Structure formats: structure tokens, C-alpha cells
Amino acid sequence: MKPLEEFNCFKWMSLSETPSWDTVEICVEYLVGKGIHADDAKCSDQVCNLKSFVEGCISDDEFTALQAHKKWCRYFQQPKNLECHSELLKIAQFFFAVAPHNANVERIFFTDAESVDKRKKQDDC
Numbered sequence: 001m002k003p004l005e006e007f008n009c010f011k012w013m014s015l016s017e018t019p020s021w022d023t024v025e026i027c028v029e030y031l032v033g034k035g036i037h038a039d040d041a042k043c044s045d046q047v048c049n050l051k052s053f054v055e056g057c058i059s060d061d062e063f064t065a066l067q068a069h070k071k072w073c074r075y076f077q078q079p080k081n082l083e084c085h086s087e088l089l090k091i092a093q094f095f096f097a098v099a100p101h102n103a104n105v106e107r108i109f110f111t112d113a114e115s116v117d118k119r120k121k122q123d124d125c
Contacts, residue, residue: 006030010095015071016064018054021047027091036094043087050088053078069096 009026012019024047028038053075057063063071072092076085
């Protein structure tokens with residue numbers, strides 16, 4: 001398996017096109033497998049609301065230019081009641097909580113550790 005391939009089921013979360021229940025259902029199953037309870041009946045209803053939102057925004061150039069997390073923020077600001085998006089919120093919280101890869105930080109720590117090892121070897125001589 002390629003790195004991060006298990007997160008392919010979350011591609012729909014970019015909201016670059018109208019999501020279908022079939023693609024969201026795969027995410028719900030993934031979350032249940034990770035021990036996160038998501039009510040698929042509620043989620044199905046919430047996906048219908050999300051579809052309407054995306055269909056209304058997809059022709060807006062400003063919306064389509066937004067990064068995924070900003071699109072979701074705009075969506076979550078719409079409904080007044082938490083029940084309107086509670087299950088989608090669980091999915092979004094999981095997805096956006098995944099830590100990004102930061103090779104620059106790793107390189108700094110590796111380089112620093114490498115230089116400490118070199119100094120140790122020089123001191124041993």
C-alpha cells in the first residue's frame with residue numbers, strides 16, 4: 001500500500017464536485033472500522049443537504065477557488081442546528097485532524113542528530 005492510500009476514500013471532501021452517497025458511505029465505513037461511530041441514516045440525509053449546498057456554490061468562482069477546509073467552514077456556517085451536519089462534522093474532524101507530512105522539520109531534526117553523532121565520534125578519538 002502506498003503512503004496515505006487508505007485516505008483515498010476522502011477525495012470527495014475537496015467539494016470540487018457534488019458528492020454522492022456512495023462515496024461518502026465508504027468514509028462512514030472507514031470511520032466505523034477505526035472505532036468512530038457515525039450514524040449512516042443521519043449522514044445520508046446530511047449528504048442530501050450538502051449536495052444542495054455544493055450545487056448552489058459550484059458555479060461560484062470564488063467558492064471553487066477556496067481550499068477544501070475553507071469550503072467546509074462555509075458549509076458548517078450555513079445550518080443553524082448542529083443536527084443538520086453532526087455526522088458530516090465527525091468526518092471533517094477526522095479528515096482535517098490528519099497531520100500533514102513535514103519533510104523540512106524531519107530534515108532539520110535528522111541533520112541535527114547527524115551533527116551530534118559526528119561530534120560524539122570526534123570527541124571519542
